[in-house]
Amino acid sequence: MSAALGPRRPTILVADDSPQNIELLSHILSSEYRIKVATSGEKALKIVYSDEPPDLILLDIMMPDISGHEVCQRIKSNPDRRRIPIIFVTAMSTVEDESLGLSLGAVDYITKPISPALVQARVRTHLALYDQSRELERMVAQRTGELVASRQQLIRRLGRAAEYKDNATGNHVVRMAHVTRLVAQEAGLGPEAVQLLFQTAPMHDVGKIGIPDSILLKPGPLTPDEMKVVRQHPQIGAEIIGKHDNELLSMARTIALTHHERWDGQGYPQGLQGEQIPLPGRIVAIADVFDALVSRRPYKEPFPAEQAIAMMVEERGKAFDPALIDAFLAQRHEILRIIALYADERGSMVDHPV
Template identity: 70%
Template sequence: MTSLLPKQSILVVDDTPENIDLLSEILCGDYRVRAAISGEKALKIVYSDEPPDLILLDIMMPGLSGLEICRRIKANPDRRHIPIIFVTAMTATADEELGLATGAVDYIMKPISPPIVRARVRTHLALYDQSRELERMVRQRTHELMTTRQQIIRRLGRAAEFKDNETGNHVLRMSHYARLIAEAHGLGAETAGIIFNTAPMHDVGKIGIPDAILLKPGKLTPEEWKVMYQHPIMGAEIIGKHDNELLETARIIALSHHEKWDGSGYPQGLKGEAIPLEGRIVAIADVFDALVSVRPYKPAIGLEQALAMMDEQIGKHFDPALMAAFHRALPEILRIREIYADEHGALTDLEFQIKEIYEHAQEPTGYPAVLTNPKDCDC
């Protein structure tokens, strides 16, 4: 019965066509053999969408030598795991040591023996398959752990919402705004995704604020403000310090999202770039949503007025560079605002996860303090 599995791919790199023909004849019955007569062509194949499973590489070639090709491949994170076997006429022990030190897994000397070539190729492909399977299992387990942590973060974020009177989709909108600002600022998708997924915890410290203060309809007294100012510290303590990047970022956001660029924020009075970047991003996203959204204690502010108010806070409340990123991302932010509008009803977790898959999403975000009324600034 013919195997349904595709043949593994071997790339033979040699500037002598006769050598390529010989190795191809030895291996073509069991493998799909590809050939390159120069280093440049070999690297194009290696960096293509269909890289080889193993490389048989000559050392002495014009242009790029086999050693240089090997160095370049091993320096590429996406291709460094491809096993490389040098097939060369350089027979000195020092040459073999140098080849192995450069990153090759094996060293076959010319003239070659077909049984040795087959055996070495078979062995290293088997080892490579085992390595890839282990990596797959690690990735799967890592994904499971990440998903679990994300769910914990979301649930704690929801717990904080039960203590406050925010609208249901505020957290979802904020999550997307923060992600978009991060991306517009030049942060990569992975970092922006971490901010997205950890921002729901920004106000988890409100769990520790008495309802008489948190839900007070009027202005807070100075004594009550002293208590309210503690919620970022409480949030950071609830999350705790962790080596895990996801949870540590959640702690940083919880602690720093009320700091202001000019140093007038709380709880630490940090100034400028001393404020963690994640906290600065979340602050902008959260203020914007608070201004343009209806709350039980205030109407929504018009978009132009809200933007004018935020621009007045450039260099005061907000990082000027991040505000520039906010404006660059504004068209997409407004699209997200419409998708998650409160009048559409609160999204369930399941609905959110579906949107997350189809919109390359990640989750929630921060808080304001532009207005004087404590209830107008979601503090």
């Protein structure tokens, strides 16, 4: 049956607020491709983030709600969608306009009034390049599985090394990684972004390696000077990991540096506020704090789970992103299962994540 239907036709998203432009581009391309249309930036993003994203996007710049430039930036910042080729189709025709569009991640730039033959040729070329890119990625992924697994194990071990100083089993990094995954899924992140967060969350406190045991293991309250030393660990962690083009290590560095920032701007080390805090740091902050509340520490006994949840809710809009606290609450039953499954009393489970 599938053979009779022929090969799958690629899907083109045409995003333009002009019905005439949409009709023209659809007419030019519909004989070879499936066409989806969006008359605003928001509608375009909904289609891109749907379960059936397009294979290529023809994107106008001047749109009423979100500009094409911002749409492009949002797509290119999403690990699950940023590979989709974007071609700007616009009346903005200066060299500066074209340079800006390409710098944001677009693969091409077509000026209006359009040439049907040019549109067809550019679309065909970039779809072919996209297909080749996806096939190359598939082959590379297949051949580097052992390398990726080794890198993940190294990250887990570094996280374990830091956690060993004040949590003998190291299960904190396992629990909070799973809680991070659950919150990220509930918040709507795609599978690739969720997996990246899950893999890198255990590195959040690697900077503890640089904090003296006399402070980190102190059974009572810290002095102001001791607290200043503890608050150096995000920066220390970022320096340990270093700056890398590698996606995994770059994400790990972001998390290490920003997981103690607060939504209200009262966190550290940079005092970032609201969405200035990278999303990975905001998600990991929730997982880290909740697990710390329900865990035994040198300076405290564990809080009961329901009391800890109430404390998290109290910090909604203060320490934590309100939308992410809602995602946390929506997953509370599964989160409590994770906390019980990897309880410290069951011994170290760092090498056996589900």
